[in-house]
C-alpha cells in the first residue's frame with residue numbers, strides 16, 4: 001500500500017494544537033522550517049494530535065496535509081510519559097536523574113513506533129523521502145525499511161546522544177540501534193553526539209552527520225523600544241535585568257542559576273538587579289518534574305524573602321507559557337540572559353536571545369553542556385555543576401562584550417532553521 005506524498009515528516013506531535021477556536025499552529029521553529037519544503041513537494045506530516053483516545057481524520061492546515069496517529073491513554077502513559085520521558089530522556093541527558101527501565105513501557109514504545117511506521121507506509125509515495133524526528137520514534141526507520149525498502153529515510157535527534165557506556169545500560173539497546181540503522185542518514189545536533197553514536201555502531205553503521213538546529217529569526221522579533229521601556233519600568237527600572245526562559249525541566253538548571261544569583265547577592269557583589277524567570281509547565285505528571293518545580297519555587301520565595309522589598313521582589317517568576325511577541329520584549333529588555341542547562345541538545349532560547357540583540361548590547365551566560373555552546377562559544381560559558389562558575393560568568397556578563405554579541409548575532413542569523421533543514425535534506 002502506498003500513498004501519493006513524495007515527502008513525509010513524522011514526529012511524535014503534529015505541528016498544531018486544538019484550541020476553542022479550532023486548530024492552531026503550535027509554536028516552534030520546526031514547522032516554520034519544514035512548511036515550505038512540505039508545500040513545494042506535496043508533502044505531509046504524520047503525528048499525534050495531542051489528545052489521548054481521540055480519533056481525528058486527516059486534514060489540511062495552512063496548505064500542509066496532516067495525518068493524525070491516535071494514541072490511547074495507555075499509550076500516552078507508557079510510551080510517552082514512560083519510555084520516552086522517564087527512560088530515554090534521562091538516559092540521553094547523562095543521568096541527571098536515574099532512568100527507569102520498565103518492560104511494559106518498552107512494549108508500548110515498540111507498539112506505538114509500529115503504529116507510526118504503518119501510518120507513514122500508507123501515505124508515502126513510491127520512492128518518497130521520509131524524515132523522522134526525535135527520540136520518541138527511533139524504531140520507525142528500521143520498521144519502515146522492512147515494510148517499504150523503496151523509501152529514503154532520514155532521522156534527526158533533537159536531544160543529545162549519550163556516551164556508549166551510558167547507552168549500554170538500556171536493556172533494549174540493540175533494538176534501538178537496529179532501528180536507527182534503518183536510516184540512510186542520521187543527524188545529530190553536535191559532532192560529539194555523532195561520535196558517541198559512531199563509537200557504538202562502528203564503521204558499518206548508517207551515514208551520520210552533525211546538523212545544529214536553529215531558529216526562525218522572523219518568528220521572534222526584538223520587542224519595540226516603547227515595550228522594552230514599559231517592561232523595565234514595571235520591574236522598577238533595575239540597573240541590571242536578568243532573564244531565564246525554559247520549559248520547567250530538570251535538565252535546564254533553573255535552580256542552579258537562582259542559587260548563583262542568591263550567592264552573589266549574599267556576597268554583596270550584585271545589587272539593583274531584577275531577575276525574570278519564565279517557565280512553561282512541562283510533563284507535570286512525572287514526579288521528577290514536580291520536584292524540580294517545587295525546588296525552583298522554594299528558591300524564588302527564599303531569594304525574595306531574603307533580598308526583596310515590598311512591591312519590589314528580586315525574582316519575578318511566571319509558570320505559564322508566554323506569547324512569542326512578549327518573549328521578544330523580554331529578550332530585548334534583558335541585559336543578561338541566563339541559560340544554564342546540565343545538558344541540552346541545542347537550546348534554542350540562547351539563539352533566540354542572541355537574535356534579538358543585533359547591536360552588540362546584552363550578554364549571554366551559557367552552559368558549556370548546551371549544544372548551542374559550539375556555535376556560541378563567545379558567550380560567557382559556565383559549568384552548571386559548579387555554582388562558582390555560574391557566579392563568575394554572571395559577573396563577567398555584567399560588563400558585556402559587544403564584539404562577541406555581534407559575532408554571535410551574525411552566526412545565528414546566517415545559520416537559521418531553514419538552512420538547517422536544507423542542509424539535512426540535501427545531504428539525504
Ligand code: ADQ
Pocket residue numbers: 028029158159213245246247278279280320321322323324327344345346347348349350352
Ligand atoms: P526544548 O528542551 O524544549 O527542545 P529549547 O531548544 O530551548 O528546548 O526550545 C524551547 C522553545 O520553547 C523555545 O523556542 C522557547 O522560545 C520556547 N519557550 C520556552 N519557555 C517558554 C515560555 N515560558 N513561554 C513561551 N515560550 C517558551 C528540544 C531539545 C533542545 C533543542 C530543541 C530543538 O531539548 O535541546 O534545542 O528540542 O531541537
